[in-house]
Ligand SMILES: Nc1ncnc2c1ncn2[C@@H]1O[C@H](COP(=O)(O)OP(=O)(O)O)[C@@H](O)[C@H]1O
């Protein structure tokens with residue numbers, strides 16, 4: 001009998017992965033970080049690829065630590081970044097390591113594909129924003145020989161669930177990030193598949209969050225000392241989990257928005273029905289699917305990726321993110337501004353030079369020190385947040401005065417205050433691990449330890465420190 005009270009969230013973002021042990025105690029959600037590891041892509045066989053075998057090994061190492069912690073039985077949910085996939089042969093083995101969405105292979109492919117199926121038509125069908133690395137364009141760019149060998153395509157969290165349990169599914173929140181799911185038919189759109197010359201059978205059946213995959217395969221217990229565990233799908237797109245884990249007390253009100261602030265800043269609202277109007281298309285907002293039949297009406301902003309790259313390049317990465325945030329305050333904000341939605345920042349050879357070039361091209365002061373670079377990026381992020389909040393209000397016909405910032409970026413206090421001041425909204429910052437928390441609460445709702453998402457968000461609000469920032473003059 002598996003103990004229904006122990007839950008493990010496996011949350012793997014673009015920059016880091018973590019196993020978080022969660023349980024309810026005296027009405028509060030308790031978290032223990034059991035294992036954390038770095039994530040990132042590397043050039044292998046001419047492409048930027050994720051080391052999926054490394055991630056799987058880290059997951060097993062983490063699960064052994066769960067057992068060492070004294071958790072002999074538990075439930076497990078997996079969430080990761082979206083879009084990317086693993087192709088597997090008929091015998092179930094992967095053909096190659098997954099290629100990162102930041103790889104150059106999709107350069108100009110979106111334009112090529114959209115000459116076959118217009119952007120307007122794609123947006124009318126899917127309601128998904130145009131990012132040149134969407135799965136739709138990755139598959140258009142995919143090596144034809146590789147595709148011919150493929151029996152199934154598994155998105156990253158589905159692939160990890162398959163490795164653990166042997167069961168193959170396609171969870172819908174992550175599938176929606178592909179720009180291939182038809183909003184109305186709730187299936188992979190046949191016309192888009194035809195344009196890709198891809199058979200529908202390449203994909204496994206669509207399932208909702210809360211679908212039990214099964215127990216960890218016996219074979220893994222021969223190699224690792226693991227807890228007895230059952231794996232269940234959650235909102236397996238990490239941003240969908242982050243939104244589920246957002247501590248909004250009254251989600252029925254329409255005055256609130258969120259920013260999932262991690263490697264990316266995803267700014268948006270939780271809707272009951274999608275908005276794929278001409279205006280939404282022109283503003284390039286997306287309708288990714290959320291948990292419980294909701295839609296994540298949001299836009300991607302480059303986010304802390306830019307800070308991560310500057311940190312990596314500056315003085316061989318010796319500065320912590322906390323130190324960088326402090327250094328950023330040494331000079332006045334808004335001295336130099338770049339457009340953090342510009343694709344030039346998606347994966348430049350050198351982010352420091354890219355930011356400096358963007359400032360040079362616009363005759364602005366050139367940021368040189370780590371503090372000046374961070375200042376420029378934080379200032380630019382705050383401006384983009386303000387601008388996209390205004391777009392959100394216009395497209396949704398609402399007035400937003402509450403902004404929930406969750407994820408690692410919610411630790412940047414100066415950015416939280418800049419955002420409150422510029423956007424004239426009250427900012428609620430935290431929890432930093434909202435993605436893992438959203439992962440856990442969907443499991444707990446599935447097993448009826450929590451009655452609903454509304455109750456879950458109340459528990460989250462009461463369980464973690466949520467810092468508030470009022471707009472200052
Ligand atoms: N204490 C901190 N001070 C400043 N920034 C922080 C802090 N902790 C995390 N961050 C920021 O959050 C980012 C990581 O957020 P996270 O949600 O963990 O990302 P992901 O899930 O994409 O791996 C880092 O790149 C960093 O910029």
Ligand SMILES: C[C@H](O)[C@H](O)[C@@H](O)C(=O)COP(=O)(O)O
Pocket residue numbers: 012013014015080081082083101177238239261262263264265266300
């Ligand atoms: C590019 C996609 O939008 C990507 O999946 C993004 O939504 C994402 O994964 C954000 O999660 P991070 O934790 O990596 O910021």
Ligand SMILES: [Mg+2]
Pocket residue numbers: 012013014238262263407435
């Ligand atoms: Mg994340």
